[in-house]
Every structure is written in structure tokens, then in C-alpha cells.
Amino acid sequence: MPDWGLEEHWQSDCNRLPSMSGRSETRSESRFGHARGSKANSSESADVRFEHITKRFGDAYAVADLNLEVHAGEFFSLLGPSGCGKTTSLRMLGGFEEPTEGRVLIGGEDVTDLPPYRRDVNTVFQTYALFPHLDVYQNVAFGLRRQGVDKSEIKRRVGEMLEMVDLPGFDRRQPAQLSGGQQQRVALARALVNQPKLLLLDEPMSALDAKLRRQMQVELKRIQSQVGITFIYVTHDQEEAMTMSDRLAVMWHGKIEGMGTPKDVYDNPTSEFVATFLGASNLLGGKIVRSEDNRTTVLTDSGVEITVPSERVPDLSMTSVKVGVRPEKIDLVPEGSERAPGHNILRGRVRVSTFTGVGNQYIVETESGVEVTVYAQNIGTQFAPRSGDNVVLTWPEEHTFTVRPLVGNIEINELEGD
Amino acid sequence: MSIADAAPIEVQPGAVDRSPTPRRRRHAGRFILPTYSWLVIAYLVFPIAMMILYSFNKVVGGMQLVSFTWLGFTTQWYHQWSSVPGLTSAFWLSIRLAVVSTVLATIIGTLLAVALVRYHPPRFRGKTAIEQVLFLNIAAPEIVMGSSLLGLFVMLNINRGFLTLVLAHVMFCIAYVTVTVRARMSGFDRALEEAAYDLGARPLVTFTRVTLPLIMPGVLAGALMAFALSIDDFVTSYFVGGSSIPFPVWVYGATRVGIPPQVFVFGTGIFAVGIFFAVLSIFVAKKKV
Numbered sequence: 001m002p003d004w005g006l007e008e009h010w011q012s013d014c015n016r017l018p019s020m021s022g023r024s025e026t027r028s029e030s031r032f033g034h035a036r037g038s039k040a041n042s043s044e045s046a047d048v049r050f051e052h053i054t055k056r057f058g059d060a061y062a063v064a065d066l067n068l069e070v071h072a073g074e075f076f077s078l079l080g081p082s083g084c085g086k087t088t089s090l091r092m093l094g095g096f097e098e099p100t101e102g103r104v105l106i107g108g109e110d111v112t113d114l115p116p117y118r119r120d121v122n123t124v125f126q127t128y129a130l131f132p133h134l135d136v137y138q139n140v141a142f143g144l145r146r147q148g149v150d151k152s153e154i155k156r157r158v159g160e161m162l163e164m165v166d167l168p169g170f171d172r173r174q175p176a177q178l179s180g181g182q183q184q185r186v187a188l189a190r191a192l193v194n195q196p197k198l199l200l201l202d203e204p205m206s207a208l209d210a211k212l213r214r215q216m217q218v219e220l221k222r223i224q225s226q227v228g229i230t231f232i233y234v235t236h237d238q239e240e241a242m243t244m245s246d247r248l249a250v251m252w253h254g255k256i257e258g259m260g261t262p263k264d265v266y267d268n269p270t271s272e273f274v275a276t277f278l279g280a281s282n283l284l285g286g287k288i289v290r291s292e293d294n295r296t297t298v299l300t301d302s303g304v305e306i307t308v309p310s311e312r313v314p315d316l317s318m319t320s321v322k323v324g325v326r327p328e329k330i331d332l333v334p335e336g337s338e339r340a341p342g343h344n345i346l347r348g349r350v351r352v353s354t355f356t357g358v359g360n361q362y363i364v365e366t367e368s369g370v371e372v373t374v375y376a377q378n379i380g381t382q383f384a385p386r387s388g389d390n391v392v393l394t395w396p397e398e399h400t401f402t403v404r405p406l407v408g409n410i411e412i413n414e415l416e417g418d
Numbered sequence: 419m420s421i422a423d424a425a426p427i428e429v430q431p432g433a434v435d436r437s438p439t440p441r442r443r444r445h446a447g448r449f450i451l452p453t454y455s456w457l458v459i460a461y462l463v464f465p466i467a468m469m470i471l472y473s474f475n476k477v478v479g480g481m482q483l484v485s486f487t488w489l490g491f492t493t494q495w496y497h498q499w500s501s502v503p504g505l506t507s508a509f510w511l512s513i514r515l516a517v518v519s520t521v522l523a524t525i526i527g528t529l530l531a532v533a534l535v536r537y538h539p540p541r542f543r544g545k546t547a548i549e550q551v552l553f554l555n556i557a558a559p560e561i562v563m564g565s566s567l568l569g570l571f572v573m574l575n576i577n578r579g580f581l582t583l584v585l586a587h588v589m590f591c592i593a594y595v596t597v598t599v600r601a602r603m604s605g606f607d608r609a610l611e612e613a614a615y616d617l618g619a620r621p622l623v624t625f626t627r628v629t630l631p632l633i634m635p636g637v638l639a640g641a642l643m644a645f646a647l648s649i650d651d652f653v654t655s656y657f658v659g660g661s662s663i664p665f666p667v668w669v670y671g672a673t674r675v676g677i678p679p680q681v682f683v684f685g686t687g688i689f690a691v692g693i694f695f696a697v698l699s700i701f702v703a704k705k706k707v
């Protein structure tokens with residue numbers, strides 16, 4: 001068993017946290033780390049496909065015509081608010097719920113009708129579901145016993161696994177004697193010891209406090225790249241999903257609203273829901289007025305023209321759209337500044353300026369009365385206006401995106417089951 | 419109980435002397451409920467205590483029947499516990515009957531409870547009807563069940579005896595087992611069974627390895643209840659026993675002539691065993707799951 005030096009890694013990662021404001025750094029790092037891990041073990045993990053999966057409970061749709069492809073060895077997150085169908089999707093993968101329509105494929109095999117005990121899949125349940133009448137050893141050994149693995153082999157593998165999750169010597173403890181974090185690691189060990197092709201995790205961190213959650217995220221990510229198993233991770237915590245995942249899907253009302261690497265989905269949201277759920281966005285309603293030379297111009301409702309690269313418009317035939325920009329992409333410059341080439345500008349007046357230590361958050365009221373949030377890093381060199389100052393907001397065109405507005409999206413409203 | 423127990427206020431110097439009246443009143447109030455409880459318990463225990471006491475009483479005359487005048491202490495009846503042949507065989511019949519009925523009723527009742535907790539309409543049609551029958555089974559006067567069973571057995575031309583006794587006892591015990599096990603299962607985390615499936619356990623293995631151990635306290639409590647119901651059943655047994663006469667029916671028959679003191683010996687014994695199991699069940703129930 002390799003020495004993973006878990007403690008040190010937790011430490012170093014935790015220490016790095018406060019400076020983690022630019023998320024992209026951590027993200028690309030973890031993606032890189034994963035790529036190595038998965039290649040080495042790709043034969044042990046399975047890819048997953050959802051083909052037109054629909055799940056209805058009575059008349060209510062929990063999942064609606066979901067199509068999804070998860071690659072072997074990938075750390076994939078299903079992200080969305082409570083009740084959007086994440087757990088239901090995961091349960092259909094585990095075999096606990098049968099889709100009303102569609103097919104589920106794991107490793108190319110159609111498992112739609114297979115019961116859980118015939119699937120090469122293991123689950124870490126949200127409540128951990130440790131067997132309260134069995135001790136830690138018996139809990140972890142449960143799956144191996146069912147497979148008829150012989151005693152000495154079980155002993156070896158359980159021992160190794162308990163070491164991997166940093167719980168050596170806990171064999172004879174009862175689950176009730178463990179802390180939340182320890183229980184969660186037992187649940188993880190109990191699933192991983194079976195060397196499944198696919199591991200499902202349903203909000204495994206939700207019962208942990210913030211600090212422990214951070215440690216477990218790092219540990220989980222390490223374990224995943226070590227074992228090379230495909231992980232499908234359900235969470236409603238957007239930051240957790242972005243820091244851990246190779247790719248993620250944002251779900252809403254039983255549908256996927258956006259899918260891709262965290263960076264892609266964050267930088268180029270394709271729906272208003274994604275733009276607001278994953279991080280914060282400034283969104284302005286408007287209409288597409290022209291599209292030429294790969295540049296599309298949107299005339300906002302307040303009469304300002306905003307230019308967007310055409311590839312960032314999900315559908316050029318949309319008439320009314322929302323055009324958006326992330327708060328950290330905007331620069332504040334003094335009143336009277338001219339538009340730089342390739343930039344969009346808005347004019348306004350600072351209403352609120354909040355110092356947050358790592359940066360300044362401004363709420364700027366534009367000429368048309370729309371409020372725009374701007375986030376500036378505290379690097380001490382740039383223009384720092386105060387409340388009441390007139391300013392110009394400017395950002396590069398390539399940081400602009402357009403999304404289909406929520407209003408009038410009847411399809412989504414129809415799906416509201418609860 | 420001391421005054422300090424009754425009034426857990428931080429004791430400040432002088433405070434004790436200044437406010438004796440409210441404190442005493444509160445103190446007295448604390449005795450009302452305990453005293454009441456002890457009176458109720460005395461009321462409940464008195465007949466049993468009398469039975470135990472008179473199982474040590476001497477008798478006069480050749481008939482060897484219980485009299486309720488104290489004639490002196492003896493353990494004679496404990497030595498001669500089996501010297502009344504009809505009584506002894508009735509007792510063993512009751513034991514056999516209770517054991518067989520308990521085992522059958524516990525198995526049937528437990529599975530029924532699992533089914534009722536697990537499945538719902540439309541998959542489980544008639545669930546509500548089953549629940550109502552269970553309730554009726556508990557609520558219906560035993561005399562109705564006993565007489566109707568008698569009618570049924572006569573109509574079907576079934577010889578009354580051990581078999582009919584078992585059928586009848588299992589019938590009235592099932593509902594109690596089901597209700598007890600069901601109560602135990604109501605807080606059962608379904609995810610535990612799913613975790614077992616997830617780890618490769620088929621449904622039967624899941625039931626024996628996970629479900630059953632976890633609901634065992636409820637099953638044991640149900641079994642205990644079934645045993646207690648069966649061993650002291652009179653009404654139904656009187657109707658369906660035919661020539662098989664269990665202990666309570668025998669005692670009832672004997673009272674017309676007079677009760678041999680051995681009845682009190684058996685009574686005391688059954689009570690002692692009952693106490694033992696009651697205490698045991700408290701410990702089982704305390705064991706956290």
C-alpha cells in the first residue's frame with residue numbers, strides 16, 4: 001500500500017485555501033491530476049450513458065428526457081438545487097429506481113432492468129447507511145462476503161481499505177461510536193473495497209462541517225485518482241462540484257441545463273439558470289439585432305449595444321435573449337473613459353462598495369437603472385471608486401455570453417412536479 | 419428524596435430560611451404522582467401477592483383444597499407440584515400450545531408486518547382491508563371469535579383438540595405480533611436494505627443479514643406477547659379445545675369443586691417466568707439499534 005501522506009496533503013491544501021479566489025487555478029490542477037490517474041486504470045472503470053431517461057412519480061417528472069455520457073475514470077458531478085432530480089438519477093444508476101422511459105448503460109451494457117445486486121456499481125449513501133448492528137470491519141467486509149471471497153483475502157483487503165481511508169485500527173468500533181467524518185470514510189471504504197467499475201456518491205459531505213468537508217474533498221479527489229474508478233458525485237454545492245469534478249452537469253427541474261468542464265460551464269453558461277446558479281452573473285435582457293464576422297450584437301432593453309462572439313450565442317435564431325458577464329470580468333474605469341477596441345462598456349454610478357479583504361465588491365447602477373455587480377481583486381493598483389462616483393464598466397467582448405431567458409420557458413414550468 | 423433534590427436552586431446563604439413555604443409546597447406536590455402510582459401498582463399486584471402467599475398455606479382435611487384462612491407456612495405444595503394429574507397435563511398442554519402458537523404466529527405476523535411496511539397500493543391491493551381485519555382481530559370480543567370458531571370447526575367436521583387450539587391461538591396472536599413488529603419497523607431506514615443490495619446481497623440474504631437482526635427486538639417483543647396471550651387464554655380455548663384441556667380451562671373447571679393449592683404454585687411459577695421475560699425485554703429494548 002503506498003503511503004499517501006493524507007495528512008500532509010490535507011494540510012497543504014487547506015493552507016492554500018484562503019488564496020483560492022481564482023478558482024480556475026485549482027480546477028485545472030485537479031483536472032490534470034486526474035488525467036494521469038485515469039489513464040493508468042482505465043480498464044477497471046466503466047463509462048456511463050443515460051439515453052432519454054425519464055422518471056415520473058405519478059404525474060410529476062423527477063427526471064425528464066435526460067441524456068448523459070460519463071467517460072470511464074472520470075470524476076463527474078451532478079449539480080443542482082434540491083429537488084431537481086439528482087438523487088433520482090443516481091438511484092437509477094444504482095438500480096434502486098427504474099426509469100419510466102429510456103435506457104441506462106454501464107460499460108456499454110444495458111443495465112436498465114438489472115437489480116442493484118447484479119450491478120458492478122457501489123454507492124456511498126447520503127446518510128451513509130452503515131449497518132448499525134455490525135462493526136466497522138463487518139461493514140466493510142459485507143460486500144466481499146457476499147461475493148464469497150475467502151477469509152484471509154477479505155481480511156487483507158479490508159485492512160488495506162481501512163488504511164486507505166485513514167481508519168486503521170477501527171475494525172471493532174460500532175458505527176454509532178464514530179464521528180460523522182469517520183462514518184463517511186467507512187461508507188467510502190465499504191463501497192470501494194469491492195473495486196466497482198463505478199462509484200456513486202449522493203451528497204456525501206452534506207452532514208460534515210465546512211472544515212471537514214474541505215479535507216474530505218481533497219481526500220476523495222486523491223482516492224479517486226488513485227483507484228481510477230469512475231465517480232459520479234451528486235451535490236448542490238456549486239463550489240464543491242467545481243473544485244472536484246473533471247466534468248459536471250447542472251440540473252434543474254429534471255433536465256440538464258449545462259454540461260462540460262467546470263471552466264467551460266462557468267465561463268460559457270448556456271442557460272440563465274446555469275449563469276445564476278453556478279457563480280454569479282450580471283444579466284441584461286435584450287434582442288439580437290445583427291450577427292456578422294462572428295460577432296453578434298445585442299441591443300439591451302435599455303438601449304445599449306453589447307457585442308458577443310457568435311459562438312457564445314447558443315441559438316442565433318432566438319429573438320429575446322439575456323446577455324451576461326461575470327462580476328470578476330468587469331473593470332471599473334474613471335468617468336469619461338472611451339470604449340477600448342474589442343470591449344463592451346456600460347456607464348453608471350457606484351451605489352455600494354464593499355471591502356471583502358481579498359477584493360472589493362461594487363454594486364453599480366447603470367444609466368438605465370439596472371444594477372450590475374463588479375468584483376475587483378485587492379491588488380492595490382487599480383482605480384478604486386467610492387459610493388456615488390460615476391464610473392465606466394468595461395470588459396472584453398470574449399467574456400460576454402448570451403443565454404435563453406427563463407421567462408416564457410414553458411417547457412420547464414410544465415415540469416414542476418412538486 | 420431530600421429537600422435538596424426537590425428544589426435544585428443554587429443555595430444562597432440565608433435563602434433557605436427566607437422562603438420555606440413555596441419550597442415545602444413544591445416538595446409536597448412532588449409526592450402526589452408517585453403516591454398515586456404506588457396505589458395503582460398495589461391495586462394491580464394485590465391479587466398476585468395473595469396467590470403467592472396462599473401457595474405457601476397449609477390445608478386441612480383430605481380434599482387438599484385451598485382455603486383462605488391462614489393455617490401456617492408450608493412448602494409442601496412446591497414439593498408436590500405435580501401430584502394433581504389433570505393439572506399437570508393441562509399445564510404441559512398449555513406450554514406446548516403456547517410454544518407452537520408463538521413460533522407460528524411470530525413467523526406469520528413478522529412477515530405480514532414487513533409486507534405492510536414495505537408495500538403500498540397499487541402494488542399491494544387490499545392493504546387497507548388487511549389493516550382493518552388486523553384491528554378487528556384485536557378489538558373483537560373474544561367470545562365472538564371463540565364461538566364462531568367453534569361453529570366453523572363443527573361445520574367443517576374438524577375434531578376439536580390440539581390442532582384446533584393451535585389454529586385458534588395462532589389466529590389471535592398474529593395481529594399482536596404484526597402490530598409490535600410494525601411499530602419497530604416504522605423508524606427503519608430503508609437505505610440500509612438498499613446498501614445491502616448495493617453490496618451484492620440478494621433479497622433473502624438482505625432480509626436475514628440486515629432486516630431481521632435490526633427488527634429482532636420487535637420480533638422478540640411480539641413473540642413474548644404471543645406467548646403470554648396464548649398461555650392464559652381461556653375463552654377461545656374453552657370453545658375449541660374439545661377434550662384437550664389447557665391450564666386455564668382446567669382451573670376454571672376445578673373451581674366448581676375447589677382449587678388444589680398446586681394451582682397457586684403453577685400460577686406463581688408462571689408469574690415468575692413472566693417477570694423474568696419482562697425484565698429481559700426491557701434490556702433488549704434498551705439495546706440501541
Ligand SMILES: Nc1ncnc2c1ncn2[C@@H]1O[C@H](COP(=O)(O)OP(=O)(O)O)[C@@H](O)[C@H]1O
Pocket residue numbers: 057061062080081082083084085086087088089417418
Ligand atoms: N419516491 C418518490 N415518490 C414521489 N416523488 C419523488 C420520489 N422521489 C423523488 N421524488 C420527487 O422527484 C423530484 C426529484 O427528487 P430528487 O431526485 O430526490 O431531487 P434531488 O436529489 O436533486 O434533491 C422531487 O420533486 C421529489 O419530490
Ligand SMILES: [Mg+2]
Pocket residue numbers: 083086087088
Ligand atoms: Mg438528493
